[in-house]
Amino acid sequence: MRSKESAIILISCPDKKGIVFKISHFIYANNGNILRSDQHADEESGTFFMRIEWDLDGFAIEKNKIIKAFEPIAAEYCMNWQLHFSAKQQRTALFVSKMDHCLYDILLKAKEGEIATDVVCIISNHESLGTIAQYFGIPFFVFPKTKQNKLQQEQKELALLKDLDIDCIVLARYMQILSANFVLHYPYQIINIHHSFLPAFKGAKPYHQAYQHGVKIIGATSHYVTELLDQGPIIEQDVIRVSHKDSIDDIIRKGKDIEKLVLSRALKKHLEHKVLVYANKTIVFE
Amino acid sequence: MRSKESAIILISCPDKKGIVFKISHFIYANNGNILRSDQHADEESGTFFMRIEWDLDGFAIEKNKIIKAFEPIAAEYCMNWQLHFSAKQQRTALFVSKMDHCLYDILLKAKEGEIATDVVCIISNHESLGTIAQYFGIPFFVFPKTKQNKLQQEQKELALLKDLDIDCIVLARYMQILSANFVLHYPYQIINIHHSFLPAFKGAKPYHQAYQHGVKIIGATSHYVTELLDQGPIIEQDVIRVSHKDSIDDIIRKGKDIEKLVLSRALKKHLEHKVLVYANKTIVFE
């Protein structure tokens, strides 16, 4: 594990000659050392994507002046761009309902440093997982929801999230649909795990749907939440074999292990600023 | 590879005490030795499924009298049942269009004896794969189809298939939809390969659909053909990872390898009488 601090720039822009040169010149001229660089060009649309990370040790520009210094290059190439610093732990809120497998998985991986984030709070529509929050020493908030009070409860949640300065929301098997308004506050910052191989089996009870269809493989999908249910950009998917011998209970049990793998991988990529969204799809840098 | 001849009985019936006993008694009392036996009980519907295979060497009942001898047991338990003999090579017709990867794969595996079948003919709506048929020494028939002549051409195909005493039809990337009438002549005897992870991406251009959706895994599905397009009972599925770096051409290329694996596995299971259909799903014995 590297302890040095680094800066990360994420870029998407029309593909043009000289982009890599200009960016690498910016870093080199200011005495930076590139640690990683990944790029992708979408030939269809002529769009260029890049993630470049450089060592801040000895870098000539102060952290809070990098944005201004880079702005002319960004303007010249019409870039959509973000600047991140590796030392800044993102602040995450976990949303859960009654199932605890994804919750435990993320909390344990965060504790081990395998997923680098501060889990600032756990929010639920049920009391039941409060003891887990307590064990891990994380504040737990309950906002029970009904059709009637949903939007009001969301207002309270949004206020809390703002208060806590949350960067990233993880729906770790949260069994409530967030309103379009809620989602708009955190564009491509809310990550869901859906327990099917999307786009197959959207919506409720996907394992039951899979069982009814007699599929031979089941899956899980982690995606950004958008206003369209289970249709946001897919970050990660994985699958596991099932057979006629597997009951619904077996399918659910096998699926839970896959959900954990998929959600934690997607979250890790997101927190490392390795995911770019474009045309409702993701570029996920290695 | 065993050279002995064996008999195989496939059964589905209401689950009841004594089925295994009665069947094993039938075999034992007639001096048969069970080679393999697989069973499955669907608890939901209370249905029992079995595949039992025994050595015919020394078996007391002549092959052509087994049906009559077993009939009383079948009647007692209201069995749906089939009797097969391992020595009987099934006669297969391959339907193809212009893509040759699945065709080569099946022909080569049949030649090696990895898939035990007589490939009796290759039927196409195009001339283009005729040279492959010639190389393998297999009769090649062309029935070009238009909206207008489709049903007439199918009549000719059906006549030919009957003439050739075909047991099994494989749609090895055959790009024509068979009419419901055609399908009815070969219930659960027509095997298709669809180049998606069904039920996702039914119908035309599934790889393009997968690309548009930005899925991280693509798949292929082999299923029995029914009158509902791409909705017949699934026999086998498999998948492969893709990423944002994969163009449509990459996805098609990667997918072709998976199609071959899935189709050849499904066909092998079918020809070994290891597939039972129930409630539009399959029981696939190992």
Place this chain on the structure above:
Amino acid sequence: MRSKESAIILISCPDKKGIVFKISHFIYANNGNILRSDQHADEESGTFFMRIEWDLDGFAIEKNKIIKAFEPIAAEYCMNWQLHFSAKQQRTALFVSKMDHCLYDILLKAKEGEIATDVVCIISNHESLGTIAQYFGIPFFVFPKTKQNKLQQEQKELALLKDLDIDCIVLARYMQILSANFVLHYPYQIINIHHSFLPAFKGAKPYHQAYQHGVKIIGATSHYVTELLDQGPIIEQDVIRVSHKDSIDDIIRKGKDIEKLVLSRALKKHLEHKVLVYANKTIVFE
């Protein structure tokens, strides 16, 4: 989940005509209903293996008289056999050192009922995981080991395990090698997880070995512990892709997820009496 109680017989014996008949007759004649039956014949050695499970509801023989009643059949066919009852939860001891990922995984799956066992105690050579034991309410015993005291400490462990009536021992990343004497007390009852795709990378630091070799896939192996280090019969294996981009830390992190999957699957199969050992290999019924 079925609540009925069932009996399970596991058999290995020379393959001969009539075995299935005799066993199914035994069950049928005593008014039992077969719930599952799996068999396997090893053609090379002519050995027959079977696992048969039947409903005890209405079964004519009392549980404690089944052994005696079945003995004549077992004797006739020279069977190695075991009788188990589904209602008997096996009593498990978990051995751990400092890593907690497999420990959490098993405890959480046991709590959910996904792995059916009573985790009776956690034994460690270190204090560090005691708080986890406490959280789950499971007695925690520490036996620190040095070269000098190892055999004495093992004597204390063996005494404790006997006291607690332990059926199954799980080495959940326990970083001490058990003596041959210890192992002999629990033949095919001790399950280990080794963090490589055995037989590659036996012994210490398998992930470092994998990294040095530049393999493109890493794995984990769960096996019964025998007196030969990392050479006992393999129960389950699984793998995950790695690349040149993965550091040792990445490999360890990815591997941990696979270890959990493999160990929990192996343990589940063992506890459901679905594993038979033969010629240092396993038959694992589905």
Place this chain on the structure above:
Amino acid sequence: MRSKESAIILISCPDKKGIVFKISHFIYANNGNILRSDQHADEESGTFFMRIEWDLDGFAIEKNKIIKAFEPIAAEYCMNWQLHFSAKQQRTALFVSKMDHCLYDILLKAKEGEIATDVVCIISNHESLGTIAQYFGIPFFVFPKTKQNKLQQEQKELALLKDLDIDCIVLARYMQILSANFVLHYPYQIINIHHSFLPAFKGAKPYHQAYQHGVKIIGATSHYVTELLDQGPIIEQDVIRVSHKDSIDDIIRKGKDIEKLVLSRALKKHLEHKVLVYANKTIVFE
């Protein structure tokens, strides 16, 4: 599929500030457009690896002058480097013995353009696959080998390969060990497929070894041939599940499908100049 011609530079050198800048400046200053760029830094050894590909359309330097023009940059950074042109089809020789599955797979993929190469000849120690060579219209040469004549035959093979201006040799299940002398003529240009998950089961009959060990997963490994048998840098590996039900014949059959996948993927990467060797391991760019 892009039809434009591109240039590719592969680099390894000590990691230092400014490498990316200098290279991208070289391309930009000469009016080149970067199509793909992948890099990797090995932190342990402080080594930098890069593959950069740019469009030659409009590039200011003539193809045959690029080496000289780039030399000063290469010298400054002590680069090991290679220049390739996408338009140059590499000339491949396939070595085979009696098994045809990998041979067919490569020939069919080459014919489809999925693997971009000219298969210039097929060399064998047996006559048996000559008809396949004939069908594909590729010259076939037979060099039978005995312990006595091996080195002489290799001299003839080397002469032939030189005559035919071969860039790449594929051992497509060639069952003869090449001498160290032979290998030295084609450093990291000879690709082998070994039918095990290396480093497990080196040498002869790996599937039989796997069967004896009772592994639950088998694999195949494609690697560069070095003078140490089955120990050259691994390019690609893949695996498939097996169980106690699989006989040796089943394992061989399942393995053959994996061999084809692994070898064709490795060959494709090699031919696209995406593989760099370092410390007996490979960097394989996506």
